[in-house]
Amino acid sequence: MGGAPAIDGLTLATTGDHVLVLGAARALFEAASGLRAPSRGEIEVEGLSPRVAVSGGTVACAPLDAPMPPAWTVLQYVTWSARLAGHPKATARAMAGEALERMHLGSVAGTKLGAVAPATRRGTVLAAALATGARTLLVEDPLPGLPSEAARPFARVIARALGEHRVAIFAGRVPLESPLALAADEALVIDGAEVSAQGAPGELAARERTVAVRVHGDVAAFARAVEAAGGHAVVTVGAPPPVHVRVDLGPLAGRDLLRIAAEHEALVVELCPLARAFA
Numbered sequence: 004m005g006g007a008p009a010i011d012g013l014t015l016a017t018t019g020d021h022v023l024v025l026g027a028a029r030a031l032f033e034a035a036s037g038l039r040a041p042s043r044g045e046i047e048v049e050g051l052s053p054r055v056a057v058s059g060g061t062v063a064c065a066p067l068d069a070p071m072p073p074a075w076t077v078l079q080y081v082t083w084s085a086r087l088a089g090h091p092k093a094t095a096r097a098m099a100g101e102a103l104e105r106m107h108l109g110s111v112a113g114t115k116l117g118a119v120a121p122a123t124r125r126g127t128v129l130a131a132a133l134a135t136g137a138r139t140l141l142v143e144d145p146l147p148g149l150p151s152e153a154a155r156p157f158a159r160v161i162a163r164a165l166g167e168h169r170v171a172i173f174a175g176r177v178p179l180e181s182p183l184a185l186a187a188d189e190a191l192v193i194d195g196a197e198v199s200a201q202g203a204p205g206e207l208a209a210r211e212r213t214v215a216v217r218v219h220g221d222v223a224a225f226a227r228a229v230e231a232a233g234g235h236a237v238v239t240v241g242a243p244p245p246v247h248v249r250v251d252l253g254p255l256a257g258r259d260l261l262r263i264a265a266e267h268e269a270l271v272v273e274l275c276p277l278a279r280a281f282a
Contacts, residue, residue: 013027013193013197014198015198017191019188019189020169020188021165021170021187021189022170022171022172023172023189023190024171024173024190024191025174025176025190025280026193026194026199026280029143031193032066032141032173034046036057037052037056037057037064048061049062049138049139061138062141063084063132063137063140063141064132064141064142065129065141065145066128066143067143067144067145067147068125071116073118074117075116076114077113078103080116081131081134083131084099084134085098085102085134088134088135088137095134098134099130099134100112101134102130102134105164106133106160107126107160108123108127108130111123121148122145122149129142129145129165133168137168139168140165140168140170142171143172143173143174144175145157146183155181158181158182159182161182161183166186172187176281177204178282179205179281184204187204188203189201189202189203190202190204192207192277194275195217196242199215199277200213200249207277207280207281209278210278211276213250213251213277214274214277215247215249215277216247216248216250216273216274216275217246217271218244218245218246218269218271218272219269220268220269221267222269223238224267224268224269225267225269228263229250229260229263232254232255233254233255235251235253236250237249237250249277257274260274
């Protein structure tokens with residue numbers, strides 16, 4: 004695709020079975036799902052290129068608000084997904100029925116997609132991924148825009164339905180108390196083309212004194228001054244400006260970083276607390 008790259012120079016690897024990928028551009032989900040080819044570099048899912056992983060049935064993806072034929076029923080859509088994965092007709096229908104039950108959608112199996120609520124359509128996409136039989140699922144956060152009284156029960160259903168699979172959920176933010184965060188054993192917080200932090204969700208959410216900043220100017224002088232003032236700065240080496248710097252504040256406040264930058268011919272153009280990804 005033309006234009007500026009959505010993500011440039013990002014390097015990451017996950018180790019968990021239930022992973023949250025927070026703050027990344029949508030292009031990362033698309034690339035991992037085989038929906039977009041990277042213009043350079045490579046991406047692997049389960050040791051395979053995304054398109055091979057998906058076409059071979061190892062991985063299935065569930066994008067947010069995927070186009071759906073409104074005249075099809077919920078069951079038809081999920082069965083079609085299982086058929087595309089190569090399962091015989093009878094097997095596909097059985098797998099679709101099981102997936103719908105796991106997503107608590109059995110009661111609407113015969114309803115046309117054009118007549119169901121947004122949460123039901125999103126649940127149908129998840130059921131379609133489950134019905135493929137893939138062992139690893141890549142999920143784009145299905146909760147944005149849903150009212151809170153619907154989002155939390157839906158998240159609980161999702162967490163239970165996906166519990167036996169390896170799962171990566173791509174989201175902007177996930178509250179720490181969400182069933183999706185509680186079910187995760189690893190989280191990555193992405194800031195542009197950098198991994199700001201990686202670890203257990205509870206551990207990362209507790210790091211309230213850690214911020215990601217982007218700095219123009221004399222970044223090295225800024226980092227040295229932060230260290231001298233009692234903080235700890237980790238500069239991303241070789242990154243184009245504005246340079247990503249992770250700062251453990253220690254005794255400092257966010258406003259101190261602005262002051263330090265101004266005193267050392269640098270400019271902080273963005274400051275984001277790490278814990279915000281779990282707010």
